[in-house]
Amino acid sequence: MDRRKFFRLLGAGGLLSLLKARAQGAPWTEKTFETLTPLGAPLSEYGTRSPFEEGVVRYISPNLRTRHSGADFAPLEKLEGVITPNGLHFERHHSGVPQVDPEAYRLVIHGMVERPLVFTLEDLKRFPSVTRTYFIECAGNGQNGYRNPPDPGLTATRSRGLASNASWTGVPLALLLKEAGVKPEAKWLIPEGMDAAMYTRSLPLEKAMEDVLVAYAQNGEALRPEQGYPVRLVVPGWEGSIQVKWLRRILVTDLPAMAKDETSEYTDVMADGQVLAFTWVMEPQSIITYPSGLQRIKPGFHEIRGLAWSGFGRITKVEISFDEGKTWRKATLEAPVERYAFVRFKMPWYWKGEEVVLWSRAWDEKGNTQPTREEFFKRWGKNNRYHYNAIQAWRILPDGQVVNGDRPLGAQVSGPAGGCGGEVFDV
């Protein structure tokens, strides 16, 4: 120790406290005090996070063959609460993120309507607005669950991070359709994006009249470009791929388009060989984010934390099992518990250092819950690419290391199955 430090410490608390601090190993460092004198950063026009948090980023799979089509994952285990920060909301796009000038932006509604209409962004913002918190989840979420044997290095991000939750503000699509006057023979809407893929899907008119939003804001500010700036559809509870971003046109018609992304993709191969079309509603999901894959914990008190959601409505209950499903304990749900939105669940827990496997399963207001892996693959095909919602298990090893606790399914070996995240060789 140099002399200056010695005298400073002497001044701060005397020789006794110095000796005490040395004996314990100092509970703080000099760095702990370093901001107490110089001026901090000045006012800034747009705030960004601390440079120390720059490691909290979306996960982009190294297997993707292009970054202009595919998906990246929200870092679920590094986030708290239920709102996904705008810069970390998962992304999925098919031909890159277009940079749309809001002045040039137009939305056209035409087809089977009394009055074809064109809206500017300003027009859309003048309508009565609605703000609601909804999750958006890619149909391909959970795609790593199709691997067999399971990936021991799985994280919560790579398990269920193709889902995010935000407060969306926009105009109910029903108001715009009313404005255009939908003709009685119309049954379908074909929304179209202004990306280079001019991405389209088919949406039944009934759902649009119920609760679909034409959204222009995300967590209070304008949509992020990768979330559809300036305008996207938000279709509560339904798979993300129907929630068309950079919305430029809605064709009102009487047939679904059977577009590429509702036929050759986003259709589900079942165990019995059928292929299901229009698997829109997202099944209940839950994921323990702490403790979760690749984290390491110490013996003692921990609050088990996780996220749950369902496209069928409100989450009513989340249960945690410490014995692979033999017994279940109810976790606490943190209010408010909203329909089609993430809810945070928690359970106080004391870990004594024994090897243990944690399971969680969510229940929704329609009585749906999550299957085990074995149950899941009785219904869904092993080579399906979407809608995986089996229980995610985390195994805590005696040294505190957390690894994937999913059980292998017999001798069957499946590579990464297929899906947008590129964890799988498919774009």
Added chain:
Amino acid sequence: MFRRVLLLVALLGLALGARYHLGTPITEELAAQYDLRPVVLPDGRGLPPGEGRVEEGERIYAEKCASCHGARGEGYPFNRLVAEPFPITPDTEPVEYAIGNYWQYATTLYDYIRRAMPFGAAGTLTNEEVYHLVAFLLYMNGITDADTPINQKTLPQVQMPARELLQLDPETKRRFPWLTLP
């Protein structure tokens, strides 16, 4: 009294679906100008005039598609396009999913190629070129013969082998009893 009548009229207006008079009405002709890559429906609506020929398609494919989808549509680096004309089974690996064994509607080919391909240069193919490519890909997948003309009339009639596997999701069926697959 007059006020009350006014209020009643206003309420009646709302009940009948009063409008905000926001947005600008446009003619169908203007809407058509905005509709740069029209949606092709399974019954053929949206298909332009023109006709596709396999040899022409082969030439365009080699030039504009083969670098991503393989010289004969076998795939790599991007999706495989060509397969035998027999539907997949639950054992078929997803990398094997292609037009002949998985795509359920021939019209989707026209819609998607015109809409989104080639990757990185979407919208640069002419309507005629898209027809040629569709003719070539259907032929390569063993679905049509080399001399089958592909046009507005014939394309919606082409039966895709995987259509027989396609069913409506049971939850969707429950919520929308009127809904059927084309």
